Amino acid sequence: MSTTTVEESTSQAEIEKLAHPKRSRKALVGMIASYVGMAAIVIYCILPFYWMVVSSLRLPTEGRSTEFIPNPPSVDNFAGVFAGTNNFGRALINSVIVSGSTTILTLIIGMVAAYALARLKFWGKTMVLGLIISCSMFPQITLIIPLLKMFSSTTPFEWFPYWINTYQALILPTLSFALPLAVWNLTAFFRQLPVELEQAAMVDGCTPGQAFRKVILPLAAPGVFTTAIITFIAAWNEFLIALTFAPDPSIQTATVAISKFTGTTGFDTPYGTIMAAGVIVTVPLLLAVLIFQRRIVAGLSAGGVK
């Protein structure tokens, strides 16, 4: 209706003008500024990482060079990473074992808990949620000191088996932050699923267990998957626990191995080798994050939109 009013009161030329609103200079400046700003953000985020990649592609003898493009480029550092005393291949396998087991354990234990927190009614739910989230903020150092005494079976823990340099000594403490993280995340995902689907399944004769397995689980798969990625990255990036409980090179994880690198070139800090190892450790994570970034961020904002 309003259109007719406009037509009646405005000339043809004015309609043309209204139909193609001229971009004001201010809007144009704003747009350019936002693109410049975005470019600045990306450069800010990428540039230090670029430096790591570039430094890994130099000759091993030019570790501290400040050339922006390696000259001559070389992949010797990547060969050096796996050479001799570094034990880096072993460390990578250890990292996969520790992070993988942590992720699987966390998902199995966390999924049932998250289901209860998202769907069932019981007394003290807020308290349980509060407890779980406060665990993930917990300073790891507070756990590590008594656990170090316990795992090395010193007084007063002589009865405890000697666990230093074992996988369980790395996995169990990692659960302290990975499990709360996963439960919290999964609860949010389960809450988003409409309860009516479950009801329908149960009307059709499913038991609650079947309803969970056949209806909820497939639907929650993206959420479970995202949680798995996040948990895996958290466990993969863990440093303090691995540093404490795995002094033996044959059991230490990749993050600890990198921090202890002596490299192949001897006395000087082998920056080239360290950076190459850093790239090796980071690139799989980066690929996962970049492929699933939409999912990670969508999950993140879904909570807000809802």
Added chain:
Amino acid sequence: MATATAVESKPSGSAPRKARKNALSDGQGRLSAILLSPTLLVILVVVGIPIILSIRESLFLANDGINPETGLVESGEKFVGLQNYTDIFAGQNQVVGAYGTIDRFWNAFINTSLFTITCVLLETILGVAMALIMAKAFRGRGFVRAGILVPWAIPTIVSALMWKLIFDESGVMNRILGTKILWLADDNPAFWAVVIADVWKTAPFIGLLTLAGLQTIPAEVYEAAKVDGANAWQQFIRITLPMVKPTLVVAVLFRTLDTMRMFDLPWGMVGQGKYYVETLSIFAYQEAGQQRYGPASAYSIILFVYIMLVAYLFVKILGADVVGDAAPPKKTKRKKKRQDQEAGKSAETAALESMGGAH
């Protein structure tokens, strides 16, 4: 029990249902207990028991050397009460750091506090600025988002070593700035080097979370403000900030708690025993490494209490503001429901944020 699950979870509530609920929720309670017990058991084993052991440990001190009374070499440990705690005031362990000659504990304590305040403040400002820029953009947002996740995905210790190379005395930072600053010596620049590395790693993530909050603000609100003649700054102060606040406060809370336990960055970049960047976590770790478990536990318990205190203050302030913003709250059910929703809303934000950190 099956029907109970279905009926009870229905969001709408009315009086007759309530009478039934009590009869049936018993069964749900039992099921919940069964489902939750593995998680709670793990938390008890890996968090609960260690805390208790840590508190116990903090009341003991290792025997060192010869007992003056008996002349015998003693091993093991003895109960010393609160001595490990009172010793931090005794000033037996003086070191020279950025704050003059003070006890090593207080040096680490001040470092931890200053790191937290500086890093979180800079991260928040930078993160909000990034979010505002991204919110303005129509195209290329996915690209920027991908870039922003890069610092987040790099393991903290790797980024520490990366920044160590950048801040090397003959490194690229000095080359760009044209200076010859010894960034990683035990001196003031080391503090700022760590701050820069930490801000780089986590500011983008605060930006990402804030962006998620920004996108929930309806455009009508801005249009109304424009009609009323509000300029950009007023819109930012009066609309954007208040409406993005719930998301932002959660993000800042998690960043604060995460920075308070910072370990990897100063450890990897500057090293151990460097008093200008030594945090409470590092100090406690080193004490434990020298078999001084008693004092180490005491320091870690103090850090734990400090973190809990800050979290409590945050939640108190946050809670007060939630009530202040909302319409006069009808107590009991409705309020609780809203809190539930709030919790759900911030759940993923929180979970993701808590992992975005650099310890």
